[in-house]
Amino acid sequence: MSEIKESKKALFPMTKKERKLLFDPLNDNNPVTVQVLGICSALAVTSMLLPSIVMAIAVTFVIAFSNLAISMMRKYIPKQVRMIVQLVIIAFLVTIVELTLKAYSYPVYKQLSVFIGLIITNCIVMGRLEAFAMANPPWQSFLDGIGNGLGYGIILIIISFFRELFGRGTLMSGTPIEMKIIGSSSDFWIDTTTNSWFGWYTNNNLMVLPAAALFLLGMIIWYQRSKNTKLVDIS
Amino acid sequence: MNSSKYIIGFTALLTAFVALVLSLMYTGLKEKHKQNELLFEKRAMLGAIQDRAKLNVSDIKDADIIDFFNKNIEQVVVDTKGNILTPEDVEKHGYKGGKAENVDMKKEMKKAFENRILPVYIYNDKNGEKIYILKLFGKGLWDEISGFLALGPDINTVVGASFDHKGETPGMGAEMKDNPKFPAQFKGKKIYDESGKLVSINVRKGGAVDPEHDVDAISGATLTSNGITDMLKSSLENYNNYLKKLK
Amino acid sequence: MEEFLSIFIKSAFVENLVLSYFLGMCSYLAVSKTVKTASGLGLAVIFVLGITVPINWLINRYLLSENGILGMDLTFLRFILFIAVIASMVQLVEMVVEKVSPALYNSLGIFLPLITVNCAILGASLFMISREYNFSESVAFGLGGGFGWFLAIVAMAAIREKLKYSDIPAPLRGLGIAFIITGLMGMAFMGMMGIDPAIFFSGK
Numbered sequence: 044m045s046e047i048k049e050s051k052k053a054l055f056p057m058t059k060k061e062r063k064l065l066f067d068p069l070n071d072n073n074p075v076t077v078q079v080l081g082i083c084s085a086l087a088v089t090s091m092l093l094p095s096i097v098m099a100i101a102v103t104f105v106i107a108f109s110n111l112a113i114s115m116m117r118k119y120i121p122k123q124v125r126m127i128v129q130l131v132i133i134a135f136l137v138t139i140v141e142l143t144l145k146a147y148s149y150p151v152y153k154q155l156s157v158f159i160g161l162i163i164t165n166c167i168v169m170g171r172l173e174a175f176a177m178a179n180p181p182w183q184s185f186l187d188g189i190g191n192g193l194g195y196g197i198i199l200i201i202i203s204f205f206r207e208l209f210g211r212g213t214l215m216s217g218t219p220i221e222m223k224i225i226g227s228s229s230d231f232w233i234d235t236t237t238n239s240w241f242g243w244y245t246n247n248n249l250m251v252l253p254a255a256a257l258f259l260l261g262m263i264i265w266y267q268r269s270k271n272t273k274l275v276d277i278s
Numbered sequence: 279m280n281s282s283k284y285i286i287g288f289t290a291l292l293t294a295f296v297a298l299v300l301s302l303m304y305t306g307l308k309e310k311h312k313q314n315e316l317l318f319e320k321r322a323m324l325g326a327i328q329d330r331a332k333l334n335v336s337d338i339k340d341a342d343i344i345d346f347f348n349k350n351i352e353q354v355v356v357d358t359k360g361n362i363l364t365p366e367d368v369e370k371h372g373y374k375g376g377k378a379e380n381v382d383m384k385k386e387m388k389k390a391f392e393n394r395i396l397p398v399y400i401y402n403d404k405n406g407e408k409i410y411i412l413k414l415f416g417k418g419l420w421d422e423i424s425g426f427l428a429l430g431p432d433i434n435t436v437v438g439a440s441f442d443h444k445g446e447t448p449g450m451g452a453e454m455k456d457n458p459k460f461p462a463q464f465k466g467k468k469i470y471d472e473s474g475k476l477v478s479i480n481v482r483k484g485g486a487v488d489p490e491h492d493v494d495a496i497s498g499a500t501l502t503s504n505g506i507t508d509m510l511k512s513s514l515e516n517y518n519n520y521l522k523k524l525k
Numbered sequence: 526m527e528e529f530l531s532i533f534i535k536s537a538f539v540e541n542l543v544l545s546y547f548l549g550m551c552s553y554l555a556v557s558k559t560v561k562t563a564s565g566l567g568l569a570v571i572f573v574l575g576i577t578v579p580i581n582w583l584i585n586r587y588l589l590s591e592n593g594i595l596g597m598d599l600t601f602l603r604f605i606l607f608i609a610v611i612a613s614m615v616q617l618v619e620m621v622v623e624k625v626s627p628a629l630y631n632s633l634g635i636f637l638p639l640i641t642v643n644c645a646i647l648g649a650s651l652f653m654i655s656r657e658y659n660f661s662e663s664v665a666f667g668l669g670g671g672f673g674w675f676l677a678i679v680a681m682a683a684i685r686e687k688l689k690y691s692d693i694p695a696p697l698r699g700l701g702i703a704f705i706i707t708g709l710m711g712m713a714f715m716g717m718m719g720i721d722p723a724i725f726f727s728g729k
Binding site: 076079080081082083084086087126127130131133134135137138141142156157160161163164165166169214252253254255256257258260261262264265267268269 | 546547548549550553554555601602603604605608609633638641642643644646647648651652655694695696697700701702703704707708709711712715
């Protein structure tokens with residue numbers, strides 16, 4: 044019996060419960076589309092891929108480590124100051140993120156500006172602390188944090204992928220791996236000034252506005268709920 | 279566990295820990311932050327002369343920027359009367375370092391005209407000619423806009439321009455920075471007319487009419503374009519006395 | 526006075542925190558189901574914003590900056606102090622509402638303390654810093670921003686109340702359609718882009 048257990052442990056480094064923590068938020072329990080948290084930044088920073096990816100990493104870092112910290116302290120936090128302690132830990136981690144970005148990724152720091160600070164008020168962070176970290180052991184809480192961060196990140200990446208591609212015709216602009224896909228000059232893979240099939244194409248300016256992120260989100264939710272009828276709102 | 283002593287002790291410990299870690303991190307990274315800010319400014323400035331200096335501002339590495347600056351750029355700070363200030367004077371205005379790169383244009387533009395001090399970058403190009411790069415600052419549609427204008431040795435003809443903004447609408451006002459065709463229009467325009475009057479450059483809705491002093495406005499971004507016109511006029515006026523002295 | 530009114534109008538309409546910058550969405554979406562709760566929350570937000578933005582301005586200027594009382598550059602403590610101020614203010618508002626109108630307190634439930642983590646509240650303080658407002662400008666900005674948020678959430682609630690009677694595809698019902706409506710409202714507000722209220726006051 045223990046031999047089977049040993050071999051199972053070798054194949055799956057985590058227990059089933061742990062994998063559930065990590066992968067559920069990617070779809071069934073997605074923090075953005077299902078739990079309806081973390082919308083604010085999802086709209087503002089997704090105009091391009093690069094800031095979205097950086098934001099996703101930053102948020103994952105904050106959720107995971109605040110979950111970890113609060114979980115480790117959960118038996119010692121006095122009831123009366125619970126909320127303020129949580130906020131201080133979150134603000135502490137976000138300040139670390141800001142100082143780091145400002146030092147090592149200055150252009151992205153400038154682009155994200157106010158929204159780095161707004162990670163503090165990202166409902167996902169506080170939401171997970173209250174819903175999970177306050178009542179669960181550290182390792183699980185850490186994984187839950189990573190899972191929710193990934194769930195948030197994937198939505199951001201999907202939205203910004205479409206917004207950048209159709210709004211500017213590029214992907215990963217601002218990095219060494221920038222792909223200039225479609226546009227009106229010879230730098231692009233599909234040059235609309237010379238290409239016979241796509242000469243009519245111009246960038247969709249709507250995609251560049253935050254409103255487009257809302258529309259895209261609405262559509263993602265529509266798609267997700269039609270595939271997964273459990274999530275339909277009966278209200 | 280819930281006695282007042284415990285609560286106070288807990289919060290005090292937490293606060294102390296947080297403050298300590300953050301202040302260490304902050305002091306440790308402060309230099310890097312400052313450097314990044316200056317590099318960002320330098321990179322923007324180079325955008326105005328990238329054709330002339332045969333550089334590609336989006337690709338150039340930080341170390342190369344510093345190198346280029348040390349070899350080819352002279353930094354000068356002037357006042358609205360046209361006098362050149364010494365680094366000590368600049369520091370007295372509150373700018374540590376005393377160089378053009380330290381001057382905060384936003385702060386200066388808030389002051390009365392007579393009290394402003396301004397940065398000038400002089401590029402000694404490969405032919406030995408001097409290119410004068412001036413800093414622009416103004417208000418766009420949503421928030422502040424800024425830029426650099428590079429003038430040739432005749433102190434009249436523009437050899438290049440670069441622009442930046444804080445929150446203009448992407449696809450419209452933001453084109454001033456994102457679309458290289460916009461600043462490219464400024465090449466060859468003149469800021470003085472034949473009689474020597476400072477007329478600046480007009481970002482004209484409906485298209486440029488005057489070949490020497492107009493450029494096309496950004497389509498769909500009338501207000502940002504007007505902001506750019508105003509920015510050029512008011513910023514160049516700051517430098518007028520200095521430029522006249524140079525001629 | 527002109528400057529004050531100008532910023533008030535700008536932050537309420539032209540640069541509406543919810544509809545132009547999409548801040549404060551979480552509670553905005555959750556509480557906009559009925560006009561009554563929406564207006565209650567909106568009023569609380571006006572109050573909190575009108576107080577926290579100026580207080581944070583004072584803290585930034587006199588405690589955290591090098592020219593302040595402590596003489597050291599403590600700007601890295603900004604996030605922590607701002608959120609602490611907001612949390613305390615919300616706590617205060619909670620106590621006041623509970624005393625003055627227990628009915629409202631009960632109907633708002635958890636959303637009253639949730640004002641603390643409303644992106645619009647912290648966002649307004651951060652914008653105030655980023656735009657380098659002076660004290661009176663920050664008061665105008667706080668009140669105007671709050672007022673704009675109030676307008677947006679009440680308008681949304683009014684629309685959603687009507688929507689209950691329309692035929693929306695099942696997967697889009699509720700959340701999905703709320704997003705799309707907000708997007709449309711945001712676009713409508715963009716039409717006000719570029720209006721500088723100052724021109725109304727310059728006496729031309």
